[in-house]
Amino acid sequence: MSAPSPDATSLRVHGFRASLARLAAVAIKEQQQLRRDRLTLAMMLFLPVLQLMLFGYAIDQDVRHIPTVIFDQDHSALSRDLSQRLGATGFYNLKGAVSSYAQVGRALRGGEAKVALVVPPNFSADVARGVPSQLQLVIDGSDPQTAQSAVSGASGLVQSRAADLLGEHAERTGAALGAVRPPISIEPITWYNPDLQTSTFVVPGLIGVILTMTMVMLTAMAIARERERGTLEQLIVSPLRSAELIVGKIFPYVLVGYVQITLILTVGRLVFHVPFVGSVPLLYALAFLFIAANLALGLVFSTLAATQQQAMQMSFFFLLPNILLSGFMFPWEGMPRGAQMLSQILPLTHFHRIVRGIILKGSTFDDVVPEVLWLACILLAMIVVASLRFRKKLG
Numbered sequence: 001m002s003a004p005s006p007d008a009t010s011l012r013v014h015g016f017r018a019s020l021a022r023l024a025a026v027a028i029k030e031q032q033q034l035r036r037d038r039l040t041l042a043m044m045l046f047l048p049v050l051q052l053m054l055f056g057y058a059i060d061q062d063v064r065h066i067p068t069v070i071f072d073q074d075h076s077a078l079s080r081d082l083s084q085r086l087g088a089t090g091f092y093n094l095k096g097a098v099s100s101y102a103q104v105g106r107a108l109r110g111g112e113a114k115v116a117l118v119v120p121p122n123f124s125a126d127v128a129r130g131v132p133s134q135l136q137l138v139i140d141g142s143d144p145q146t147a148q149s150a151v152s153g154a155s156g157l158v159q160s161r162a163a164d165l166l167g168e169h170a171e172r173t174g175a176a177l178g179a180v181r182p183p184i185s186i187e188p189i190t191w192y193n194p195d196l197q198t199s200t201f202v203v204p205g206l207i208g209v210i211l212t213m214t215m216v217m218l219t220a221m222a223i224a225r226e227r228e229r230g231t232l233e234q235l236i237v238s239p240l241r242s243a244e245l246i247v248g249k250i251f252p253y254v255l256v257g258y259v260q261i262t263l264i265l266t267v268g269r270l271v272f273h274v275p276f277v278g279s280v281p282l283l284y285a286l287a288f289l290f291i292a293a294n295l296a297l298g299l300v301f302s303t304l305a306a307t308q309q310q311a312m313q314m315s316f317f318f319l320l321p322n323i324l325l326s327g328f329m330f331p332w333e334g335m336p337r338g339a340q341m342l343s344q345i346l347p348l349t350h351f352h353r354i355v356r357g358i359i360l361k362g363s364t365f366d367d368v369v370p371e372v373l374w375l376a377c378i379l380l381a382m383i384v385v386a387s388l389r390f391r392k393k394l395g
Helices: 006-036 038-058 077-088 101-109 123-129 144-173 198-220 222-229 232-237 242-270 280-304 308-325 337-343 347-361 365-394
Strands: 066-072 092-097 115-119 133-140 184-191
Touching: 066 077, 066 101, 066 144, 077 092, 077 115, 077 123, 077 144, 092 144, 101 115, 101 133, 101 347, 115 144, 123 133, 133 144, 144 184, 198 222, 198 242, 198 280, 198 308, 198 347, 222 280, 222 308, 242 280, 280 308, 280 347, 280 365, 308 337, 347 365
Parallel strands: 066 092, 066 115, 133 184
Antiparallel strands: 115 133
8 A cells, every 4th residue: 555645644734734723713713702701701700609609608408596486384494494405505596485386386387486395284393203204396397307407406405314314313212224214205296297208398399499490581581582683672662661561571471480380289299299288379379479570580680681691691590599598408597697698588588488388387378478578579679670770771
């Protein structure tokens, strides 16, 4: 086989160099376009920092400061000491006392508490006589991870206190430690999700996550799409006010949101057997605030973005803190104070509490009033900002 001629080799080398030159030209052009797209570049640089801060600082699997109420039917020094020890562990944040199981239910339904410690009548008298007495720990099982942490912390405390009391009793009576039953024990009672099924916790939360993802994205591209198609000028010369345009663009997507809610509830019930113990009309009525708030937020993004691509990037960028900070994946009580304050401005945080409260606990409107007020304020703020931004675009 004959060797290639010098001319053929030269052509191949020249062609390879030309190909490299063309690739370099394309790469340089792409880099220049990326540098001009400051919004995309900022998100590329800021997103890793945000992820690092959220996962490293705000997300904590060790649940602490669980809101707790005390139902003390004994009102003795021993029961007060036990309550104080419970708060001193750092796992529980004592919110106050209640006087009945009905008040325990209201505290758990309204989100004021996740746990209730119930001290039985004659608790200290039974312990003094050597009669074993049993405490109750009523737990909101709608969040399995918080429930497990609550049981673990209280059980350890009661076992430690029982050992102290057992030693005191043995020293006082001279009885052998092994011959005496522990003077106190604790019985966990889980409400709303007795089997601590993960699907029962996740499926209601998915309603808010899916609505956030779709509603924000649908409207985030609305104004950007009008601008790219050249139809924004028609809206400018129309007699529409900016607020009328904002509401008009939001309204058609509200029906889409309700269709999504219905589909998720139906599949959750038929496939995952998620119970629905609350009011369906109440859930649908309050969902309007959440859907509208996300649609208005999407319109704010659309007024900030120059292209549909940028609008979509901002939508995905917004979704990450919603998933991590709203309580959908990680217990809200385990987050630092700063992360909790930041999560309060996210509509998903409040809708999670509403939807899980109504579906799993049977919460009434009175139980979720604080979350409704938060959603209403967020919706109003988003409509005002979107209207002002659009008026600025027109100017």
